[in-house]
Amino acid sequence: MARNVLVTGATGNIGSQLAGRLAGQSDLSVRAFVRDADKAAALKDAGVELSVGTFEDGGSISSAVDGIDTLVLITAPNPNAAEQAGAVLSAAKQAGVRKVVRISALNADPNGPTDNTRQHGRTDAAIQESGLDYVILRPHFFMQNLFMAAPTIGGEGNIYMGMGEGKLGLIDVRDIVDATEAAVVSEDFNNQVLTPTGPDSIDFNQIAASVGRGVGKDVNYVAVPPEAVEASIIEMGMGEWFGEVFKHYSEAYSNNWGDFTTGDVEKLTGHPARSIDQFVDEVFAPALSQG
Ligand SMILES: NC(=O)c1ccc[n+]([C@@H]2O[C@H](COP(=O)([O-])OP(=O)(O)OC[C@H]3O[C@@H](n4cnc5c(N)ncnc54)[C@H](OP(=O)(O)O)[C@@H]3O)[C@@H](O)[C@H]2O)c1
Incomplete structure (x- = not known):
């Protein structure tokens, strides 16, 4: 059944x-x-x-x-x-x-x-x-969050974020889907807490370089203060709760709160986690070129 x-x-x-x-x-x-x-x-x-x-x-x-x-x-x-x-x-x-x-x-x-x-x-x-x-x-910070920066990447070629020089082991949502599917289908992971991450812990200068390579233009990371992140989230109409949450995430990531990777994607799915270059080439750049 x-x-x-x-x-x-x-x-x-x-x-x-x-x-x-x-x-x-x-x-x-x-x-x-x-x-x-x-x-x-x-x-x-x-x-x-x-x-x-x-x-x-x-x-x-x-x-x-x-x-x-x-x-x-x-x-x-x-x-x-x-x-x-x-x-x-x-x-x-x-x-x-x-x-x-x-x-x-x-x-x-x-x-x-x-x-x-x-x-x-x-x-x-x-x-x-x-x-x-x-x-x-x-799961770690989604690579797909970069779509929030798509307008400024497509425009002036900048990614505005409040992460300072902090590194993070960001993950492709496709790997979270694979990992979740495995967690549903298999009983081998029952009663475990797992932390799916990408394969590399990198900063936003490295992320911007990968995006620039993939979309074929100069893309730069512009580090803004966490307070400015909060203000722009509120200005975008996402509300005060989101504004404060983004500010606090920005502060934490700036202090390398997310500077680690795990092998949990491979443990769950049997395949290695996708890199930022794979995400850019297979997901981000094609979506950006379609407008
Ligand atoms: N973004 C990141 O970097 C990140 C990293 C780690 C963990 N997470 C966690 O991942 C989770 C979000 O996953 P996601 O990005 O796949 O979700 P999502 O895209 O934010 O979608 C949320 C879903 O919840 C539904 N929903 C919202 N309010 C509802 C309500 N009142 N009643 C019933 N359904 C409701 C939405 O329906 P509608 O389509 O109708 O709105 C939508 O299907 C969050 O818990 C977040 O904290 C996010």
């Missing part, structure tokens, strides 16, 4: 790739928890069952977890993420879900430097105390 898997956050960066991939496995039956069925039309076409609802609507969560064996719990970064994850977790326990695969965040810790880090720390602890089997994945 097919094993039933629910993916929340299924229209996001990770979930949109993951849900379709899992649906391609003959022994899995995949349901996606989505706010907007139209946005998830491609998932439906890929054989994913859609369950429409929100983390604020307990009835919709109960329907979504009904009959599920394995829950892939993805929430968006927001001020209520820990409460949202808690609501899904308690409904899952009540419904008899066996296993939770959680997309957490780097160095998740209730006392960490950003509110996102702290919320993930609280959720990870709740999952570990839940009595359910779990795999907690704490």
